Amino acid sequence: MEAKALYSFRATECDELSFQRGDILRVTNMDDDPNWYTAELLGRRGYVPKNYINVRPHAWFVGGISRHCAEARLRPLECGAFLIRESESTPGEFSVSVSYGDHVQHFKVLQDRLGQYFVWDEVFTSLNQLVDFYRINTIAKERIVFLREPERLLDRPRHAHALFNHTPHHASQLGFLRGDVIELLDCSDAQCWSGRCRGRVGVFPPEYVRPVYQ
Numbered sequence: 001m002e003a004k005a006l007y008s009f010r011a012t013e014c015d016e017l018s019f020q021r022g023d024i025l026r027v028t029n030m031d032d033d034p035n036w037y038t039a040e041l042l043g044r045r046g047y048v049p050k051n052y053i054n055v056r057p058h059a060w061f062v063g064g065i066s067r068h069c070a071e072a073r074l075r076p077l078e079c080g081a082f083l084i085r086e087s088e089s090t091p092g093e094f095s096v097s098v099s100y101g102d103h104v105q106h107f108k109v110l111q112d113r114l115g116q117y118f119v120w121d122e123v124f125t126s127l128n129q130l131v132d133f134y135r136i137n138t139i140a141k142e143r144i145v146f147l148r149e150p151e152r153l154l155d156r157p158r159h160a161h162a163l164f165n166h167t168p169h170h171a172s173q174l175g176f177l178r179g180d181v182i183e184l185l186d187c188s189d190a191q192c193w194s195g196r197c198r199g200r201v202g203v204f205p206p207e208y209v210r211p212v213y214q
Helices: 067-074 127-136
Strands: 002-005 024-033 036-041 044-049 053-056 061-063 082-086 094-099 104-111 159-162 181-186 193-197 200-204 209-212
Touching (some): 024 053, 024 127, 061 181, 061 200, 067 082
Parallel strands (some): 061 082
Antiparallel strands (some): 002 024, 002 053, 036 044, 082 094, 094 104, 159 181, 159 209, 181 193, 193 200
């Protein structure tokens, strides 16, 4: 998950991370402390004050779901529909899964020495920039494929109320308590929804929640 720095911050402890206003940070943990997040910037990692940054959630970021689950979600959708997930093979890295219409292609997002992201030759300081670039430039080499928001998600509910406690049994699953409000990120799979709650992203069975339509 990415965040934009609202103010500059100078670290005073060795485990803190300095940054400048306007920097784009990658938030890696939101649960250790109510006032501090763990984040990365240009290959450096440390604690940052959460009131100094603005987290920028996106429906296309679905956290640690499996390759198989990504394919199940995208296969029925139009060509170019995509999501970004945490890499199964390399923790801390990401993969872009893209519908080709007849199958799903997976692109590993690499990082250079400065922590910049790339799939091919172009490098980006954030995943947001990478996505924006491939909205107007083909991400595929053998055919023309532009990233696009899945149309099926445009009319979906944005939030849901938890009807029951849900205890995760896998890192890709989302845990929550009855009464929690869950931000819905992907409802395209009738058997497995994706959402965000208490700073975590994961999947869960839709029968555990009641969608809120606005």
